Amino acid sequence: MPVNLSNGKPLAWDSAKLDADTKAMLDNLQPNILQAHVRESMSLLLVHFGDGADGRRFLRSLVPLMKSARKHLEEVREFNRSKKRGTPYVGVGISKLGYLKLGESTTKFTDNAFKSGMKRRKDTLSDPAVDAWEKHYQGEIHAIVLVGDATPEPVAATRTRVLALLPKTAKILGEETGEGLRDAQGRGIEHFGYVDGRSQPLFLADQVAAESGTNWNPFFPLSHVLAADPLAPHPSRHFGSYLVLRKLEQNVRAFREAEEALADALGFKGEDRPLAGAMLVGRFRNGTPLRLHGRPSAEGHPVQNDFSYRDDPGSRCPVSAHIRKANPRDSRDGGLERALGVMMARRGQTYGRRTDRPWDDASPATRPTGGVGLLFMAFNSSLQSQFEFTQQSWADEPAFPAEGTGHDPVIGQGRRDVKVRFPTEWDGKKLSAPRQQVPQTVTMKGGEYFFMPSLAYLKGL
Numbered sequence: 001m002p003v004n005l006s007n008g009k010p011l012a013w014d015s016a017k018l019d020a021d022t023k024a025m026l027d028n029l030q031p032n033i034l035q036a037h038v039r040e041s042m043s044l045l046l047v048h049f050g051d052g053a054d055g056r057r058f059l060r061s062l063v064p065l066m067k068s069a070r071k072h073l074e075e076v077r078e079f080n081r082s083k084k085r086g087t088p089y090v091g092v093g094i095s096k097l098g099y100l101k102l103g104e105s106t107t108k109f110t111d112n113a114f115k116s117g118m119k120r121r122k123d124t125l126s127d128p129a130v131d132a133w134e135k136h137y138q139g140e141i142h143a144i145v146l147v148g149d150a151t152p153e154p155v156a157a158t159r160t161r162v163l164a165l166l167p168k169t170a171k172i173l174g175e176e177t178g179e180g181l182r183d184a185q186g187r188g189i190e191h192f193g194y195v196d197g198r199s200q201p202l203f204l205a206d207q208v209a210a211e212s213g214t215n216w217n218p219f220f221p222l223s224h225v226l227a228a229d230p231l232a233p234h235p236s237r238h239f240g241s242y243l244v245l246r247k248l249e250q251n252v253r254a255f256r257e258a259e260e261a262l263a264d265a266l267g268f269k270g271e272d273r274p275l276a277g278a279m280l281v282g283r284f285r286n287g288t289p290l291r292l293h294g295r296p297s298a299e300g301h302p303v304q305n306d307f308s309y310r311d312d313p314g315s316r317c318p319v320s321a322h323i324r325k326a327n328p329r330d331s332r333d334g335g336l337e338r339a340l341g342v343m344m345a346r347r348g349q350t351y352g353r354r355t356d357r358p359w360d361d362a363s364p365a366t367r368p369t370g371g372v373g374l375l376f377m378a379f380n381s382s383l384q385s386q387f388e389f390t391q392q393s394w395a396d397e398p399a400f401p402a403e404g405t406g407h408d409p410v411i412g413q414g415r416r417d418v419k420v421r422f423p424t425e426w427d428g429k430k431l432s433a434p435r436q437q438v439p440q441t442v443t444m445k446g447g448e449y450f451f452m453p454s455l456a457y458l459k460g461l
């Protein structure tokens with residue numbers, strides 16, 4: 001029976017009743033796609049092959065360092081039982097130019113964004129000119145090797161093993177180092193200081209069961225994240241996923257100044273001042289959703305995700321807020337993000353060290369203006385209808401979901417000409433006079449599209 005990607009039920013990956021094709025899918029799928037792999041520490045190696053045959057041998061030689069999605073899920077279960085740590089994550093992605101270099105034809109890949117490569121999509125995405133990207137992204141990136149784990153030591157050891165396998169004809173164009181950022185309570189945050197990585201599409205039965213909600217259904221079918229691997233021995237049982245990588249630099253000082261200026265303009269005083277930033281993001285720094293609360297809920301409260309924007313025309317959470325633009329969740333079972341298959345599995349990591357405390361209220365003047373940001377990564381079954389659609393048709397589109405909404409204040413690219421209005425109190429009726437949008441504080445420094453092939457494909461190289 002072919003793997004059912006559109007099943008209305010989450011995948012019970014450990015069920016004895018699984019059919020042979022689904023079992024083969026799990027044994028050949030890379031980890032970190034269906035469920036996030038621990039990756040507090042990460043190394044991203046961007047590889048260029050001088051010789052195709054050497055490139056094939058290199059990728060094949062990585063397989064013994066890799067594990068399957070099933071092995072990863074078993075490790076997670078074991079960790080939850082006994083706290084026994086799993087093995088490091090090694091992931092491999094190949095770009096369109098990479099496949100060509102390996103001597104493959106890419107005609108069987110259906111995703112046009114992947115087949116163009118990110119550089120040629122820069123107008124669609126309103127990205128900076130390629131010569132303004134960091135140098136290592138300007139070249140021909142053929143493959144990416146991702147190494148991740150809970151601590152730096154196993155990542156360093158695994159990275160050394162990967163580099164030892166690199167043929168002389170290949171070179172590392174560049175490397176990114178991801179380092180998890182945590183607030184005082186130990187929650188994962190991004191550099192503007194907000195809890196991140198909370199809302200995800202969930203595909204697996206055990207994950208969905210652990211997060212059942214009455215207002216938001218976190219379950220999404222596998223069709224949101226898996227794509228048949230067209231070059232594998234059996235594409236009906238061997239799957240992969242498209243990875244988008246974008247290095248997004250954050251000007252933290254400018255964002256903090258924008259929060260302060262907005263709080264002043266809306267007349268927020270004292271304990272209400274954090275409302276301004278929450279109106280830009282859609283959550284307070286500690287993750288409290290603006291849809292549910294007008295003040296950050298007490299520390300120690302689990303970060304809530306059981307909400308939809310039904311019955312909130314924007315008086316609680318502005319329709320322009322980052323999380324509302326990026327996931328409109330009109331009802332429990334969703335709106336466009338489900339109907340159009342837009343939700344992607346975000347698996348990014350922060351980069352860059354700093355000495356200040358990103359979650360506190362210290363003055364904007366003490367904040368970094370560059371050198372820190374997000375290595376945005378997400379898995380898609382279609383880059384065009386998921387990542388690109390979110391960036392282009394939602395974040396960068398001032399008329400989404402309605403005229404006068406403006407750009408996504410966090411990630412929107414392009415001219416922020418449209419004037420916007422904000423609620424002057426949480427859950428009130430009054431709106432501010434139209435005002436300039438907050439300035440763009442996130443800058444794209446480079447990136448690429450990859451396909452994460454099945455292990456069956458890599459073994460056969």
Ligand code: HEM
Nearest residue numbers: 190194195196197198199248323326327374390391411442
């Ligand atoms: C530096 C860049 C970015 C920052 C600082 C940022 C920040 C955040 C934060 C704080 C959250 C809330 C945590 C959560 O609900 O999980 C979030 C959620 C989200 N972000 Fe971003 N993000 C960035 C880039 C992007 C990009 C490039 C996209 C897609 C094009 C994106 C799409 C999303 C989505 C889909 C959600 C979940 C919304 C939901 O389901 O409620 N983000 N982001």
